[in-house]
Amino acid sequence: MLEITSLIVxxxxxxxxxVILALISVGLNMVLGVLKILNLSHGVLLAIGAYLSVxxxxxxxxxxxxxxxxYIALGLAGIIxxxxxxxxxxxxxxxxxxxxxxxxxxxxxxxxxxxxxDVIKLIWGPQSLVIAEPYLYLGNLNIGGxxxxxxxxxxxxxxxxxxxxxxIFLNTTKIGRIIRSTAFDRxxxxxxxxxxxxxxxxxxxxxxxxxxxxxxxxxxxxxxQPGFSSEYIVLSFAVVxxxxxxxxxxxxxxxxxxALARTITVMVFPELELAIIFIIMLLVLQLRPEGLFKGGR
Amino acid sequence: MVLLxxxxxxxxxxxxxxxxxxxxxxxxxxxLGLIGPNGAGKTTTLKTIIGLLPLRAGKIVFEGEDIxxxxxxxxxxxxxxxxxxxxxxxxxxxxEENILLPCWVSGSxxxxxxxxxxxxxxxxxxxxxxxxxxxxxxxxxxxxxMVSIARALVLMPKLVLLDEPSEGLAPIVANRLLRSIxxxxxxxxxxxxxxxxxxxxxxxxxxxxxxxxxxxxxxxxNA
Numbered sequence: 001m002l003e004i005t006s007l008i009v010x011x012x013x014x015x016x017x018x019v020i021l022a023l024i025s026v027g028l029n030m031v032l033g034v035l036k037i038l039n040l041s042h043g044v045l046l047a048i049g050a051y052l053s054v055x056x057x058x059x060x061x062x063x064x065x066x067x068x069x070x071y072i073a074l075g076l077a078g079i080i081x082x083x084x085x086x087x088x089x090x091x092x093x094x095x096x097x098x099x100x101x102x103x104x105x106x107x108x109x110x111x112x113x114x115x116x117x118d119v120i121k122l123i124w125g126p127q128s129l130v131i132a133e134p135y136l137y138l139g140n141l142n143i144g145g146x147x148x149x150x151x152x153x154x155x156x157x158x159x160x161x162x163x164x165x166x167x168i169f170l171n172t173t174k175i176g177r178i179i180r181s182t183a184f185d186r187x188x189x190x191x192x193x194x195x196x197x198x199x200x201x202x203x204x205x206x207x208x209x210x211x212x213x214x215x216x217x218x219x220x221x222x223x224x225q226p227g228f229s230s231e232y233i234v235l236s237f238a239v240v241x242x243x244x245x246x247x248x249x250x251x252x253x254x255x256x257x258x259a260l261a262r263t264i265t266v267m268v269f270p271e272l273e274l275a276i277i278f279i280i281m282l283l284v285l286q287l288r289p290e291g292l293f294k295g296g297r
Numbered sequence: 298m299v300l301l302x303x304x305x306x307x308x309x310x311x312x313x314x315x316x317x318x319x320x321x322x323x324x325x326x327x328x329l330g331l332i333g334p335n336g337a338g339k340t341t342t343l344k345t346i347i348g349l350l351p352l353r354a355g356k357i358v359f360e361g362e363d364i365x366x367x368x369x370x371x372x373x374x375x376x377x378x379x380x381x382x383x384x385x386x387x388x389x390x391x392x393e394e395n396i397l398l399p400c401w402v403s404g405s406x407x408x409x410x411x412x413x414x415x416x417x418x419x420x421x422x423x424x425x426x427x428x429x430x431x432x433x434x435x436x437x438x439x440x441x442x443m444v445s446i447a448r449a450l451v452l453m454p455k456l457v458l459l460d461e462p463s464e465g466l467a468p469i470v471a472n473r474l475l476r477s478i479x480x481x482x483x484x485x486x487x488x489x490x491x492x493x494x495x496x497x498x499x500x501x502x503x504x505x506x507x508x509x510x511x512x513x514x515x516x517x518x519n520a
Contacts, residue, residue: 193373
């Protein structure tokens with residue numbers, strides 16, 4: 001039987017994995033829901049957030065700033081990367097392919113993914129990069145004799161806070177409601193006077209920023225190598241399928257379901273860690289293709 | 298004084314020629330009934346006026362200005378609004394949020410202006426107040442129709458385009474809607490009503506334009 005400490009660790013791991021998946025897949029689903037485009041390059045945004053964090057954290061430290069300021073560096077890197085990508089990729093590339101057939105959109109965003117991957121190599125090089133300072137600075141938490149990195153708790157708190165802010169923004173602010181209206185019905189939004197082009201840019205920027213912030217938050221926990229984000233993007237596509245295409249709330253709940261399934265599988269059959277996620281995805285595609293959390297077929 | 302002038306307008310959807318050199322105009326403060334059977338081009342005409350469909354030839358003149366190439370949002374800014382046939386409310390927003398959406402989009406309305414306009418809308422449709430906090434997806438079809446028209450009115454536009462307002466409504470609700478359109482007329486709002494039900498339109502319209510297969514067949518004053 002599992003001990004209480006193991007259960008706490010499972011619980012924490014699930015919450016952490018959920019928040020990482022949710023930051024990526026809520027962003028991906030927001031872009032899909034509003035812009036109606038499946039952006040295959042979305043995962044690279046995670047990498048851009050993470051790599052820019054390396055630059056920012058190292059710069060802060062090289063200026064002699066105390067280590068605790070590196071948390072500000074992580075946040076700044078995530079936000080700046082998201083805003084920059086949002087205000088460049090959407091108007092310059094995506095806006096030109098909205099009216100194209102889906103296969104052309106997929107090919108264009110796939111090409112964009114490969115280009116951005118190479119740009120990352122060009123700027124940060126092919127070697128592994130590590131920024132462990134923010135991770136090590138917080139030390140460990142003792143849970144019933146098990147040492148648990150406190151940075152993960154920080155990541156979890158900040159990540160859920162970002163998701164909560166996003167939820168409040170979309171549900172209580174005027175611009176949030178206008179974004180939701182545009183996602184729900186583009187034509188009627190146009191007829192109500194919505195500047196749909198601008199809404200697309202905002203929605204893409206918010207979706208991108210959620211993901212780049214996800215990248216900056218996980219950066220101190222990883223050894224960054226080109227292509228490291230591929231695993232996350234594949235997982236987030238699975239989450240989007242399970243939660244329902246374009247359904248932001250569904251993406252969050254699906255992230256929780258997938259994270260829980262993965263964490264339990266790691267404890268019982270670690271070899272099936274990734275397989276379990278795609279087994280769930282295949283089951284959902286077969287039995288409920290509209291997603292677990294959308295209305296009936 | 299002519300408010301809107303449609304001049305020799307041709308509209309295609311894909312390669313299909315839908316509107317064929319249609320021309321008619323509407324005077325300020327008038328109610329115009331655009332009548333014709335299903336598929337005659339009524340909805341296409343309204344969508345072209347609001348800017349959801351591009352015209353290939355001809356022009357649309359509003360208050361003396363050619364608005365043919367203006368995007369929909371600029372036409373809304375000039376005072377043209379639209380209530381579609383199928384209501385198209387935003388299901389997850391409340392009724393009042395749906396009505397307020399155009400005010401939020403306009404960005405130039407003060408809080409007091411919004412409150413004043415909302416009050417006028419609730420005077421025209423007092424029953425909406427009773428379910429204003431419910432999600433739009435949870436109200437009946439007739440209620441949704443009223444909300445859709447209320448949403449088109451909240452900016453106090455110069456011209457309102459109503460697509461099949463009586464369709465699917467119980468006679469008592471349809472008659473209630475006529476009284477609301479009369480109230481709009483008293484406020485000086487010019488209205489185009491696209492309807493397949495001639496008898497319904499005759500009760501309220503000043504002018505009737507008959508459209509068939511994308512062509513204007515008749516323009517008559519309604520006695």
